Amino acid sequence: MIFDSRSGKIKTKITGSKWFERKEDIKQMRLPQIINSLLETDMYKFSMGQTIFHQFTSYKTTWTFKCRNKDVHFTDEMVEEIKEQVQAFCQLRFTEEELEYLDNITWIKGTYVDFLRLWQPRYEEFTITTDAPCGLAIDAAGTWLNTSMYEIPVLAIVNEVYFRMAYDYDVLLKQFKRRLDEKVRLLEEDTYRLSDFSEFGLRRRLSAEAQEMAVKAIAEVELPADSHFIGTSNVYLAKKFNLKPVGTMAHEWIMCTGQGNHKHNPAYSNWYALDAWVKEYGILNGIALTDTITTDCFLRDFQLTYATLFSGVRHDSGDPYEWGDKMIAHYNSLGINPRTKTLLFSDSLDFERATALYDYFKDKAKVAFGIGTFISNDTDEEALNIVMKTTKCNGMDVAKISDVAGKGMCKNPDYVDYLNRCIDYRMKNDK
Structure with a gap:
C-alpha cells in the first residue's frame, strides 16, 4: 500500500495484479494507518476461520460494538477517524509471504490458504455512527466467514484512535x-x-x-x-x-x-x-x-x-x-x-x-x-473495556451468558431469558 502524492489517493497492490486506487481521500485520515497487515489479528481468528470455511460457509452473523466504560465518550472527530481507519483496513490483502507463513502452520490446510488468497474485508458490511451513549456505534453484518475477521482489527483501531486523540x-x-x-x-x-x-x-x-x-x-x-x-x-x-x-x-x-x-x-x-x-x-x-x-x-x-x-x-x-x-x-x-x-x-x-x-x-x-x-496498554490512564460480539446468527439472536454478571452480551433480553430457561431445564433434568 502506498500514497500517491499527485492524486492524493491510497493505492494498493493485489499480489500478481495491478495497482488500484482507493476511492477515499487519505487527507481525511489524521493518524498513521493503524492496521497494516491482515495478519494483524488474533490467532484464533484463523483456527475458527478455517473451520467456518469448511463447515459453516453459509452462516451469516451480525456483530455489535460495546464500550463497557461508563465515563468514556467518543467525539465526532474520533468516529470519523475510525471510519477512515476501517476503510484503510478494508483495502489490505494477504501477501504471498504471509500466506506461506500460514501454510507452514501444522493445522492450517491448503484449501483455507487458497481462500485467504482471494479474501478481502468489505467496508460495505460496516455501519459506523455516533448513535450510542458512548458516542460510537459499530455493527458489521455479512457471512460469518467475513465478519469474524473484523472484530480484532476494529477493536485495535478504536482503542488506538481513542488514546491518540483523547490524550497526549x-x-x-x-x-x-x-x-x-x-x-x-x-x-x-x-x-x-x-x-x-x-x-x-x-x-x-x-x-x-x-x-x-x-x-x-x-x-x-x-x-x-x-x-x-x-x-x-x-x-x-x-x-x-x-x-x-x-x-x-x-x-x-x-x-x-x-x-x-x-x-x-x-x-x-x-x-x-x-x-x-x-x-x-x-x-x-x-x-x-x-x-x-x-x-x-x-x-x-x-x-x-x-x-x-x-x-x-x-x-x-x-x-x-x-x-x-x-x-x-x-x-x-x-x-x-x-x-x-x-x-x-x-x-x-x-x-x-x-x-x-x-x-x-x-x-x-x-x-x-x-x-x-x-x-x-499499561499507563497511568484507565484502559478501555471494549468488545465486539456476535449478536445475531442466521437471523436469530445469540447470547453469551458468562460465569459472572456484566460480561454477557445480547441485544434481546427475551432471548437471554429463553436461553437461561433452556440451560436451567437441562441442568435440572439432563443428568
Missing part, C-alpha cells in the same frame, strides 16, 4: 515505557512465576507501536526457570519475532455453532461446538473455552471423549480459583489425571495475579496464562 499520546507512551521497563526488571529478578505465558493484548493495546515494543522486550528477557514466554496472539508479531502464534477458540464459536442453527437446543451449544472442532482438528488446537453459557453447563458436554481429546480448558470469567478447582475435580471424576491437562487463565490478569494462580495450581495441573491489557 507521547505522554502515554512514556508512561507505558516506564512501566514496561519495570516489568522487565522484575521478570529478570525472578519476582514472578508465570509458567507458560503469552501476550493477548492486541484488541485493547495502547497502539501498534506499544504492543510491538512490549512483545519484543519480553521476548528478549532471560527468564527464570518458572517462567516461559511462549508467544503472542498477534499473528503479525509472532511472524516478525519468530514466536508462536497462540489461540484456539472464542465465544463466537460456541454461540454460532450452538445457537445459529434453529433446530438446535441452545443449552447444548458446547456439544455442537466441541463436535465441529474435533471433526476439523482431531487432537490439535485443543484448548476449550468453558464459560459461554456457564461452565457448569459446559461440563455436561465435556465428558470422557472430549475431556481426553482436548489438551486443556480456558478460563475467561468468574473466580479463577473456584473454576480451576472445579475443572480439576471434573477431570478426576472422569479418571483423567489433571496434571496431564492445561488450565489456561486469561481473564484480567497481571503478573502478580498470574503468579498467585501458578503457586496455587502448579502441583495440580499444567498452568498457562494469556495476559493482555497489562502488557499492551
